[in-house]
Amino acid sequence: MVFPVSAALLDALVLSVVAKEDTYGYKITQEIREAMEMSESTLYPVLRRLMKNEYLASYDQEYIGRNRRYYKITEKGIEQLKIYRDEWLVYKEKIDSLITEPSDEEVNQ
Amino acid sequence: MTRDEYLKELDSHLISLPKEERDLAVRFYEEYFDEAGPENEQAVIEDLGKPFSLARSIIGETSLYSKSEVYLNYKASKPMPQNNASVFASLKKPEAFEQAEQPAPDMAEDIMPQNMPTQEQKGEYHEQSAAHEQNKGMFDDFYTHGNTESTPPPKQQKKPISGGWLAFWIILGVFVGIPLACGIIPAIFAILAAMFAVGIAGAACVVGAVCAVIVGIVNIPSSIAFGLSCIAAGIFTAGIGFLMLSGALSFFFRLLPFIYKGIVKLCKRGDV
Numbered sequence: 001m002v003f004p005v006s007a008a009l010l011d012a013l014v015l016s017v018v019a020k021e022d023t024y025g026y027k028i029t030q031e032i033r034e035a036m037e038m039s040e041s042t043l044y045p046v047l048r049r050l051m052k053n054e055y056l057a058s059y060d061q062e063y064i065g066r067n068r069r070y071y072k073i074t075e076k077g078i079e080q081l082k083i084y085r086d087e088w089l090v091y092k093e094k095i096d097s098l099i100t101e102p103s104d105e106e107v108n109q
Numbered sequence: 110m111t112r113d114e115y116l117k118e119l120d121s122h123l124i125s126l127p128k129e130e131r132d133l134a135v136r137f138y139e140e141y142f143d144e145a146g147p148e149n150e151q152a153v154i155e156d157l158g159k160p161f162s163l164a165r166s167i168i169g170e171t172s173l174y175s176k177s178e179v180y181l182n183y184k185a186s187k188p189m190p191q192n193n194a195s196v197f198a199s200l201k202k203p204e205a206f207e208q209a210e211q212p213a214p215d216m217a218e219d220i221m222p223q224n225m226p227t228q229e230q231k232g233e234y235h236e237q238s239a240a241h242e243q244n245k246g247m248f249d250d251f252y253t254h255g256n257t258e259s260t261p262p263p264k265q266q267k268k269p270i271s272g273g274w275l276a277f278w279i280i281l282g283v284f285v286g287i288p289l290a291c292g293i294i295p296a297i298f299a300i301l302a303a304m305f306a307v308g309i310a311g312a313a314c315v316v317g318a319v320c321a322v323i324v325g326i327v328n329i330p331s332s333i334a335f336g337l338s339c340i341a342a343g344i345f346t347a348g349i350g351f352l353m354l355s356g357a358l359s360f361f362f363r364l365l366p367f368i369y370k371g372i373v374k375l376c377k378r379g380d381v
Contacts (some may be wrong), residue, residue: 041157
């Protein structure tokens with residue numbers, strides 16, 4: 001991807017993925033990778049940061065004889081995600097208004 | 110490299126982290142390998158990069174926690190259209206604290222009014238800033254751990270002199286030092302005076318020699334023998350005079366400074 005991804009955007013993405021349902025590290029990486037390139041080394045620091053900020057909590061669940069660590073979003077995380085979503089809309093619109101090629105109609109006006 | 114080797118190496122590079130952090134990180138990647146399955150082991154290793162650089166990214170994020178938090182908080186504290194009570198409550202205080210401390214010129218306007226601490230928030234500010242300090246401490250820790258070779262160990266503090274030793278040195282000073290000083294100091298003065306005298310005598314010889322040469326030249330017409338012997342004696346005396354003078358001069362201007370420097374050096378070494 002040509003556009004760099006900021007820490008805040010990663011936080012927002014991970015929060016969004018976990019907000020849908022409780023999930024585990026490997027799956028979070030796979031989901032985010034559907035939207036953009038991301039190294040497998042990226043996720044762990046993001047998760048730690050979100051945990052320390054208490055936006056995420058974790059619990060262990062057994063899965064075929066071993067433990068799987070699940071992450072779930074906290075109340076604080078939900079609030080933070082709302083902030084990110086609002087911010088994202090504002091940001092997206094502003095960038096779009098600058099970067100998007102104007103349609104024919106707009107050009108004619 | 111196999112998965113186990115990879116994890117072991119990763120663990121060894123995380124040595125500067127607290128045990129708990131370290132175990133968490135290794136456990137995460139252990140689980141990650143499990144999820145990916147043995148068939149993807151090499152692909153995962155390749156994507157994760159060298160254990161060392163992975164460790165750096167983990168350590169960086171863990172130790173610089175306060176830094177990323179600052180960033181989060183800045184984002185969170187930006188004014189927004191739907192800024193209601195709940196949003197405001199979720200603003201990160203440490204960010205606001207830092208921003209308030211050193212507002213960037215372009216951000217100051219929109220951030221400052223919002224984040225003016227109200228009475229009930231001030232307490233939290235202090236708490237959070239203490240947490241910040243702690244985080245910084247962690248960071249410093251990491252650095253000192255990481256760079257032990259490059260930072261010299263702190264100098265050993267001088268041991269305080271105990272009472273017994275102090276008495277010993279005083280007695281030594283009184284019974285040995287004072288008599289010794291009584292002998293040495295006059296001796297030094299005597300040497301200085303003697304060398305000074307040699308210098309003066311040398312100068313006098315030179316002056317006398319010049320006079321003798323002049324007298325000799327003046328007397329050559331009347332008595333060649335007397336004149337020539339006067340000149341010869343004059344030149345001979347001049348030689349002796351110059352020798353004495355240069356001896357005295359080099360004593361005062363070269364040997365003394367050299368001795369002085371030596372003594373200063375000795376004293377300094379004694380200090381350390």
